[in-house]
Amino acid sequence: MTQDPRPPLPSAARTVFFVSDGTGITAETFGHSVLTQFDLRFRQIRLPFIDTMDKAYEAARKINEAFAADGQRPIIFSTLVKNDLSAVIRKSSGMHMDLIQTFVAPLEQELGVMSTHTIGRSHNIVDSEEYKNRIEAINYSLAHDDGQSHKNLSSADVILVGVSRSGKTPTSLYLAMQYGIKAANYPLIPDDFERDKLPSALLEFKNKIFGLSITPERLSEIRNERRAGSKYAAIENCRYEVNEAEKMMKREGIRWLSSTTKSIEEISTTILQEIKPNRREY
Amino acid sequence: MTQDPRPPLPSAARTVFFVSDGTGITAETFGHSVLTQFDLRFRQIRLPFIDTMDKAYEAARKINEAFAADGQRPIIFSTLVKNDLSAVIRKSSGMHMDLIQTFVAPLEQELGVMSTHTIGRSHNIVDSEEYKNRIEAINYSLAHDDGQSHKNLSSADVILVGVSRSGKTPTSLYLAMQYGIKAANYPLIPDDFERDKLPSALLEFKNKIFGLSITPERLSEIRNERRAGSKYAAIENCRYEVNEAEKMMKREGIRWLSSTTKSIEEISTTILQEIKPNRREY
Numbered sequence: 001m002t003q004d005p006r007p008p009l010p011s012a013a014r015t016v017f018f019v020s021d022g023t024g025i026t027a028e029t030f031g032h033s034v035l036t037q038f039d040l041r042f043r044q045i046r047l048p049f050i051d052t053m054d055k056a057y058e059a060a061r062k063i064n065e066a067f068a069a070d071g072q073r074p075i076i077f078s079t080l081v082k083n084d085l086s087a088v089i090r091k092s093s094g095m096h097m098d099l100i101q102t103f104v105a106p107l108e109q110e111l112g113v114m115s116t117h118t119i120g121r122s123h124n125i126v127d128s129e130e131y132k133n134r135i136e137a138i139n140y141s142l143a144h145d146d147g148q149s150h151k152n153l154s155s156a157d158v159i160l161v162g163v164s165r166s167g168k169t170p171t172s173l174y175l176a177m178q179y180g181i182k183a184a185n186y187p188l189i190p191d192d193f194e195r196d197k198l199p200s201a202l203l204e205f206k207n208k209i210f211g212l213s214i215t216p217e218r219l220s221e222i223r224n225e226r227r228a229g230s231k232y233a234a235i236e237n238c239r240y241e242v243n244e245a246e247k248m249m250k251r252e253g254i255r256w257l258s259s260t261t262k263s264i265e266e267i268s269t270t271i272l273q274e275i276k277p278n279r280r281e282y
Numbered sequence: 283m284t285q286d287p288r289p290p291l292p293s294a295a296r297t298v299f300f301v302s303d304g305t306g307i308t309a310e311t312f313g314h315s316v317l318t319q320f321d322l323r324f325r326q327i328r329l330p331f332i333d334t335m336d337k338a339y340e341a342a343r344k345i346n347e348a349f350a351a352d353g354q355r356p357i358i359f360s361t362l363v364k365n366d367l368s369a370v371i372r373k374s375s376g377m378h379m380d381l382i383q384t385f386v387a388p389l390e391q392e393l394g395v396m397s398t399h400t401i402g403r404s405h406n407i408v409d410s411e412e413y414k415n416r417i418e419a420i421n422y423s424l425a426h427d428d429g430q431s432h433k434n435l436s437s438a439d440v441i442l443v444g445v446s447r448s449g450k451t452p453t454s455l456y457l458a459m460q461y462g463i464k465a466a467n468y469p470l471i472p473d474d475f476e477r478d479k480l481p482s483a484l485l486e487f488k489n490k491i492f493g494l495s496i497t498p499e500r501l502s503e504i505r506n507e508r509r510a511g512s513k514y515a516a517i518e519n520c521r522y523e524v525n526e527a528e529k530m531m532k533r534e535g536i537r538w539l540s541s542t543t544k545s546i547e548e549i550s551t552t553i554l555q556e557i558k559p560n561r562r563e564y
Contacts, residue, residue, distance in 0.1 A: 100315070111296070
């Protein structure tokens, strides 16, 4: 959380509220997707856990205050499941984008059943199989980060390989956290290139290996941030390692992608499509 | 990703598609929130990276096939920014919930500017400050997991404390990954209780400490999954540790919450509200 390097927000910037009876993560993620379609900047405020009428009135008050301060209608993305809470926000002075109501009503008609109007997935989520799987996967991925443990590689859903700093660790953690995927990761190091062989612990799991590569230029940049001026970060060394790693992956028939311009979300989505684990049903 | 313990999906289950020009994470997260309002089960298929007309036609073909196979309209949640791609999906046989079009058009009117209709946040995301902060925070949180390093605690945004297995590690990683928060975490162990003092490395950072507690029963359950029958997992020991930790946090004036029935998303959101870092603007 370093300081925002951009110039201060223009005083005419709109205020955006993300209002939810749960964490507000859905409202915020979705709101961001929509707002990035506009070449404007926004002042954003998250109002999570709005699950009583009192809190809803308090939220509406904050929205009305922003209107008074800005002289412009605030924009509201809300995911309030209960109609009475949602109605309070709807009566505020903001422009209300009600994500639930907008889509639940037509779905009730299409599916021929009424929605349960319970509050979110948040209740009992901790006891759900899906949640337990995610936590178990996070622990697994941490214990199998950077080739730390050879134990239980047979229970990995995927084993990421690649040179140091090609993006394996954050990708493994994201796969675990978002999808409950047990992702081990294993560095490809100069020793492996000299022996010209995959690390021996991996040989029997070749079918679940997925490779990450990266351009030598980008790799050198990233490594220089950690160890400026080192041989490890030198462009020639990065060229050598990347070249050897790619050669090895090609020869071994390992699927791989370049992480150079991809976010961990994009890398993870691609891996998921490739390894095609059985899709969760719910 | 252990096997789904639930009975097989009823053959009458609807198929749901999440269609996106990016990762599809927004469409899927949002779709889940809406679908959990219904006491039904769905067969779900993610179609990410639909960013050309060819891919859009291919997606529409899959949707039409699901209609033919199920005998019921599939449900589609889409976040396709480009009109021409979206139009292809709209003409398929599914029930199309177009998240972008539904909200972008009214926002264009409200904001008095046209949307840029560029594809998502995905392009250049890797070069954005926000993305770099997130990756830096993940590295920071990993390096400062479980009291591993006392170095640079001054750059932590928050330091989580609590007994072993109270949820510190997954919460730290989630705060880093989702919000770019540098979250260190530090265990409170029997040594600390005997000395009756916070770990000395933490004393100067008391203002950014946040505590996690948990009921002894739940803690014992979690610890037994890892070390069945150990003293570590025994209920009496868990009662002792939790009691001592809570006493210490109260005495030191440390804010804390119980993680017993809370997901890492809920814990993180609560911490974020408490430590109130300057809100990102964008």
